[in-house]
Amino acid sequence: MEFDPGLFIELFTRMFGFWWVILPAILLGLVVGAIPGFSAANTIIILLPLTLSMDPEIGLVFMVAIYASSRMGAGIPAILVNIPGTAGAAATPLDGYPMTKQGRSHQALAISFVSSVAGGLLTTIMALLAMPWLSQVAYYLHSVEMIVVMLFGISLIASIAARDTLKGLIAGFFGLMIGLIGADVVYATPRGTMGLLELYDGVPLIPALVGLFAISEAFVVIERRSILSDEGQRLMEEAGWAETWEGVKIACSKWWHIAWTSIIGLVIGVVPGAGASIASFVAYQQSRTYSKTPELYGTGHVEGLVAPESANNGVTSGTLIPLLVIGIPGGATAAIMLVVLQYHGVTVGPDLFNDKPQLAYAPFTAMAVTYFLMIFTILPLARYMSKVTVVSTTYMAPIIISFTLVGAFVSRDYMFDMYLALAFGVIGYVARKTGYHVAAILIGVILGPLLETYFLRALKMSQGDIMVLFSSRLGNVLWVGLFLSVGLSLYFEKRKKPGNADDG
């Protein structure tokens, strides 16, 4: 795996030659990413007969392009109508949707696109250059360390609670309790399932996501004429290409923020089993902690949008590293790619880099080219996509509800999930009306089960000794970082007056 500039130049040139595969895959990825319940993984599964019939290199390029673009696609409805397409985009609407309500959706989309592309491109290039070292991350981040990483994300609840301690903690605790529903990961004993088979595997994420964010929002906006504020309405009427360009400039001015939050995504992505949902919340929490204006987060703050979008695109390249270097897929989509590669007789692992370097490096060069082509494909569309926000809520609210109910259904094909989404919609509506933070509930629902998995595993390994949590040197360093991070965050929060928070 030595760096060979000649090989990389040849590979990039070759990948640009596959533009005819990449461009349709980008469009497909953007569409499926934007539909709640769909994802790159299940799209690639549906298209397996097609990819299996392709030449392995072309098939790989096609899958990688869908993977990268679907990640960006998931952010679009999250920003425009408060519907995160996947759990990886769950932190995007926290600041993206308030920007839309303020009539800044052109800007928000442009910022999201530039952050995604820049974050994805940067981490892809880093992955190419530092693959042997990055692959080692998985050897150090075990269950104990992952518990602490997870707590970085969950500590966002504490930051939210700083505005209204009791309500913030109740909402977070409620989310964590919901996250515990389902069979436990060690003995598969069902807990809180009420005898419902559909809950054995835990509360499904997509119905919870779309219910808490989108359906509850639809219930709220139906009380108004538009999802936009009056000022937002005016801004949208005047908005044009200049606003899109303004968004690009704002995102470019946050280049350092994009860089470090995307690296968080890359590192978390390398760990098998970790994913974009962890990365985006951790990046958001870190961004907030070290911000000079943490009180603005949740109100349509640019950095609050940049952080999750850069991080979840950083994860994309990260998950491919363990697949190619040690033969272990870092996530669901990478696992499906492995099936395709195996079908073609390609053995992944260190030998691939010696035997077929073109194929080994192809996913990363394809990803870099995809990101490069994506910005030219998607940016001009920002203006037109934004128009959706001016549609009257008389039409928009029912469309959102129907769209999200279908999304809730398609991920598992259970009617139950549609009812569940509606139930979460009602919970979200009540929470909004009573001042409880929907995001705090959602953090608990998304990260709670993951935290529990690592926690129970660590306890089982130590045979019940709780001190296992402090048994690793790296883990202890992370604990110190966590306490500093939460402490500083709360300290700065208390020093400032509470902002005009909106949970989006």
Added chain:
Amino acid sequence: MTHFDRGASRRAFLKGTAAAGVAATLPLSSAFGASFPERNMQVYVPTREGGGADRNQRAFAGVWKKYLNTEFEAAFYPGAAGRVAYEKYMGLAKADCHELIFGNMGPEVLNWVVEPPTFDLNDFMYFARVDADPGIVFVKRDGPLQTIDDIVAEGKKRTLNVGVSRLAHPATLGMLALGRHTGAQFNPIPLSGGKNTRAGVETGEMDFGALPAGGIVNRPKNFKVVLMFTHKNPLPDLSDNAPTVNAKFGTSLPDLVAGARAYGIKKAAIEKYPDRYKILTESLLKVFDDPEYKEAIIRTKAPWELIGYGGPEECATYAKAMTDIGKDYKDLLTGKS
């Protein structure tokens, strides 16, 4: 309309009515059996896409469809260690031989030992096993433990963490039996699937692992097989000639085949449509002799030596053996001891 036309039409109508009358007098099942399958075959899979069962089912169904002249559609229900798929299948699938389930018999039968399903197990049966993948113990190729003797010796000094796919799994039972026999302390850690188990061993979080052989022997650079839980090692060349548990330790364990993927069906479907069931079983046997199937298996890097047909009797015998040994270790599998 001419007179001729009218006459022809009338004759056609009478002929058609007579034919329909004759058909109505035939046994219903025969009438349907002749055109079976009438629609796509539906297969419930109790594990995630991309796993061993998906890989095997895809390869098998890819050839079987040729003989049944229809497509196969797989639906994946990985919830609660596969329990959801069986409950869904028994609750929703039509008993008309078009809907089957494809799972790994060992872990799924053990699931029912730990907690009985809501349906009556007598209403269901496995009818065709497609592979017999032995449970094995494996270590990281360049890890500190290199042989089963190393593992047992170290296990007598300290408790070793063993990465396993699930607690209720034949390979896990093999580890528990080995620990009971040798006095070594093994702590099985369920990591939810082979992929995660391999990652746990590769990254050093687990001391070693226990899984079906198929997913390990095709990664010789990463892992080394050190013990087999069957009476014979079917893969001597791919497994560094790993010893078998009974030969090495003098135990008398039954064959702990950890990957015994099989098609299952509702018994009601067989009783109602015996001719359809016959078509299913006769056509699936042809798959094993089809070079296209061998090619598909080899392409997935799974060892062809593990592929082999097992009929309803073999499936029932295997399920009973797993149930018996599962009952013996039920307390350990449920955390009650």
